[in-house]
Amino acid sequence: MCGYASEGAPATEEDLMVQFRSATKDLSSEDRVAKIYTSGSFLDPAEVPEPVNSQILDGLAAAGVEKLVIESRPEYVTGERVEASVARIRTEVAMGLETSSDLVRDHSICKGFSFEEFKAAAKTVHLGGGSVKTYLLLKPPFLSEGVAISDALRSARDAAPHSDVLSLNLSNIQRGTLQERMWMQGDYRPPWLWSAVEVLKNVTFMPIICDPVAAGTRRGPHNCGRCDEAVAKAIREHALSQDVGVFEELDCGCRAAWEKVVELEDYSFGAPLF
Template identity: 45%
Template sequence: MPLNQIISEIRNRQRIKPSAPDVPTAVWTGYDNHKGKRIDTLTIIFKTSGCWWGNQGGCSMCGYVYDSSQNPPSYEDLKSQLQKAMEKASSLEEFMVKIYTSGSFLDENEVSTDVLKYILQALNQDKRVLKVVAETRPEFVTDDTIVKCRNMLKDTEFEIAIGLETSSDIIRRDSINKGFKFSDFIKAAQIAEENDVTTKAYLLLKPPFITEGTAIDDMEQSIDDIVPYANNISINLCNVQKGTFVEWMWQKGQYRPPWLYSIVDVLKKSKQKHPETIITSDPVGAGSKRGPHNCYKCDQDIANAVRRFSITQNINDLDFKGQTCGCFQLWKKVVKLDEYTYGAFIVDRMMQ
């Protein structure tokens, strides 16, 4: 059975809870690296009609599709979402705004041109906003959409963020079901560059069906491949989201989220090779069964080291107290033995 069909069947069994269309899905403040310095960030997840690709199946690990609104929010609803989100930034002096929609900000069916113009004009007029980052699938990056954004934002920095996940077309198709190719990402990044817009690539460490060792190699290779096109690279660690194909595999004992040592390994090697590229990672859900984890005892130390490195880009920050934890040798063994189990659990059950 094709992967998209299995994903669609899992999605059709889920219930989406009704929620107010004039309130964003989520808003929070945090930090990021901006031109080598730490900067405050305001992350807004707008509630829209959702990702067109996700609405017909979509990616194997994605639970964001359940964040969308049952009825498409109106112009007034989205204006109100922005207003509520900006209240969270009331105490910030200078910051970066990261826009997500659980889909594509540049998809006109999700975010109409009128709404897009309203949001970007408002952000441009707020002189505290130094940079806007907006996530989109690459098929919506055209001269037309990018010029429209550039005109609204004027001299405010603009970056498009694309969930490329991997430079391997095979892994992206057979493990993730992403529905686009590496060449689509390259084309989008080139259009962006021609219009003075930077590109951020999101990668995904350890989608289903690949081993821990292959996952590490895949990230290192992907970073080598995308450095010419991406100004920023952010590695997401696959976690088990509700109502996804990954959750279905995990419940059967056929998927384990990545080890935190694996992201440390990738960051150390890749940063040494590409010192000029910003490479970050936020290990969401670290130390939980559904999130990336080691033995559960050393997880927070390592996750904090990864977060520190993401701000400073200094590989010395990847040295952490938990390095002496006994599970380090176990991880090394898993990387070897995993080749025989295709990414299924080896040691988690023994630890329970």
């Protein structure tokens, strides 16, 4: 289901530094937060070798960046690597837990690590003085719409004690994946935006953000086509304000259809409605 496999390319240390210099050449004193999304693990020494890692951290600290967000799988999170980063800049380590269910993570996502391993890595980050952003995935393949909602809600509750912020990612169809084949055969539909709203409305016990990438497209999370823009806009507003009131005014004829999908999909073998 993940598109990175077809996008990845080997990068030398020099390639990484060229990219870093190009991305930071216009850095101004206004830029207080830097996010380094490697589409992989910043803390993996095979992906970002030690001298590069240090040069990037030193470069950002020298530029006055106050907070750094990096991504890593749990197995690369060590006290030493976290402390090396925290010593230069306040650091948030984002980890793709996706779900707190080992069953769903193993079989729907094939992620290859357990909830226990995530918890241990989160503890290491916190002990090292960093903060944790936890990604949750709404609707991996093989989950019905209703099960996907309850999986995300349960995961949010389970991940909360180990996280400082949650980020809800809405599943979308990447090329050349099993999920794409299932989608083409009518066996999978990306999540409804109403489902994302349902999760965001019910996670009021801690910060949760969501960027509905590709919202309103057939391959991305979508509703009926008429309300997608308004719902996606409300989701983006909520990410900034954390105010669930932004969802109150939203309505559309398709909401009733979505409610039926959530209620009945587990009992049917029918094709998705839209």
